[in-house]
Amino acid sequence: MKQSFLFKPFGVSLILTLLLAAGMFLGGADFLREMELQQLDDRFAFREMTPKPFPKNIVLVEVNNRSVHFEKRWPWDWGKVASMIETIRKAGPKVIALEIPLLHRPDVRKIRKVNKLLASYNEQYPALDKAGLEKAKKRFRYNRKKAKEFFEQQKKIEELRKQLKEVVGTKHPIEALMDVVKKTPQLVLGFRYYKSQADVPGHELIYIKKKNGKKKADKKKAAKKKTAPTATASKTKYYRPKFPIQLFDIGQPSFLLGATEDPAQEAYAFVENPFIAPLAKYHGFQNVVNEPSQILRKVPLFVKHEKKVYPSLALAAYIAARDKRIPKRIVGAGGYISLELGSTSIPLTQKGEMWLNFYGTFNRLPPAQKILAGDVLTGKNSNAEDINTQVALDVKQKTVLVGLSSSRMARTFQTPFRKALSSLEIHATALGNLEEREALRRDSMTKYIEVGLLVILGLLLGGLLMKLRFVGGFFALVILIALLNFVDRYYIFPQGMWLHLLYIQLSLFVVYLMANMIRAVTGDKVVRLIEGRFKEKLSEEDFQKVISQPEVLAQKGAWKHASVVSGSAMPFGSALNEEMGGPGALRLVSQFAAPVSEAILRNKGLLNGISADSFQGVFGAPFKRDDHMELACQAALQVRFAWEGFLGHWHQEELPDPGLAIAVDSGPVLIGDAGNEKRFIYTAAGAPLEHSEMLQTLGRQYQCQILVSAAVSEALRERGRFLVRELDWVRFQDNQAAMSIFELLGERGASQIPAEAVEWYEQGLAHYRGRRFQEAANHFQELLRVRPNDGPAQVMLQRAQHYIHYPPSFQWDGAWKAGGM
Known part of the structure; x- marks a missing residue:
């Protein structure tokens, strides 16, 4: 078993769990990467309905369709950009990060047009000098009306000329922008980079330009030889300029485990305004790269160019907000490991990318954290019902991100949300993660947690x-x-x-x-x-427990406190004879064996053995039960009840009257498999089984059906459920101590025996033990008048009458030797 x-x-489960946990720890879950990413998107999609709170120290200034409509053009004139930055600067922010491009040329067409108009105006309407004024006075001295009209016209001409000169004298837009950049020390300018030469548009090159001299030399050489320019010459289109790149870099990382080179993405070329960029203290790249699945989940924080590493716009803004305190970068042999933000470690991918911990779609961002750029220029809140309402520019000691949010102008990226996010919102998410130090963590610690969860x-x-x-x-x-x-x-x-x-x-x-x-x-x-060997020995409830816990049957011996019910009917087997026939005899046997086994199993006992004329049941095994004594007694009473019904069938066969003797004892019982590897024998052994056999013999001598031991009687009297009476003191050997035996009469209240009968017997027993045999005989006779078939009373009456005529010796202690008289 x-x-x-x-x-x-x-x-x-233990073996499989450990194997699967080992596979997970060694990277065996990579084949589920796409499905895990889909589950990650589903978790973020939940934030579309309940967004994560966005950091309050970050404010977005958006250039959207309404802001573009304000100027009727995009890109804006640099003068307007300068005016917007100046307005934000005066509000006292901690950092201003520009995500808008400054690569377009300033709009000087208006100024040129005004210059041309002023020149034409001066030519057509020259200014009058002193001599010209005297000449005009002489001309209109006889016509005061025309003189007045002439001088008023001249006055208007001079006023218009003055206005034109003021327009011409306005500061150049690039000068205005340069002045604002100089005034704003915590300004972060965004720039773009290109990974390869094929990605670079020639008209945007700042640090890479055409090599016209090389191209002309190739043309002359080709004309001389009357051949087409070589392919090599056409490919050599750009070269590195001699002037250095003037951008903010973050130095070298900390190398571990033998790493010697920064594994950041290599940039081929940068794009930035050569007039504005050198004036800014901080710079950050604006590039955001989509994943192959076209769903953006992480952003690069570093890019490398000519052995220098440059930060992203979000990281540069984070550094600027902390007065140029550059966080430590950890690089191992396999690539980037982490970015150290104070005591917090942000895990990175091997290429230096950070997993974004999205806040939501920014639709529910408070108005104070999401301001239109057009409102900053006009000072009016275009979202308010009153058009004269002033815009609330609450940016003091905060980081302000200025960028494009319109889908027509800005680049948008597909995220786990249904609504695409603009590059400005992506940079804002990255900056928020850095500020809160709560980027999405996927490091070695999470792997340990996963393995622990799997094992548990x-x-x-x-x-x-x-x-x-x-x-x-x-x-x-x-x-x-x-x-x-x-x-x-x-x-x-x-x-x-x-x-x-x-x-x-x-x-x-x-x-x-x-x-x-x-x-x-x-x-x-x-x-x-x-089922084959054990089902008929247990109740259905206990059998199902054994099925689910078969190990309880495999025990090679376990001591349990249990109760034993054993019984026999004599003469029974010897009364059967060949004249009854085999089927008839077995039918008669089944009418006794079936009710007996049913009584034992119904009371959750273990049927330890049953034959034609005997049976034995163990209660409290194989599963522990606190009420095993009561269950054993209840089973004994049900067997006695079934016996009365069986006697009717027995008498029909005209067989000699058999007597039923049942005994109940309790104590330590050894339960277990007593067989070997080839044979399963589940049985019980111990003193209670032997005592119950002895009590059966006494039951026949005292002519009662159910005897219980002193231990069982004491427990039953404490609980008060069953009616028990003491029968006698019995000694089996001369040198043994006498023991008390008790008769189980029935359940209290349900028994047909009156309580007076129990009292009379106990009083008669007390007189008997006190050697007052005549008084004892009187009490037993009174009891027999009430219960003529009381077997123990008949036995004790005979003994009392015997001792009246033949008193016992003075050494007699009231005990009866089993088998005597």
């Missing part, structure tokens, strides 16, 4: 499968997976930790399937063995 631990559900849940599932079968185990699996998802969504993921739950869920499903499959193969064999 013994089953190997490895084939039990818990053993199978796998073992828990294995423990549940020890108790539950296929359907119950499936519901347990579903509950564990639902609990795992609940804890992740509301406790783990809000902390910025990304766990690969799909691998854990699939692992639990594999554990569930394999444990049930192995149980179906090995467990069914055990079940069939138990």
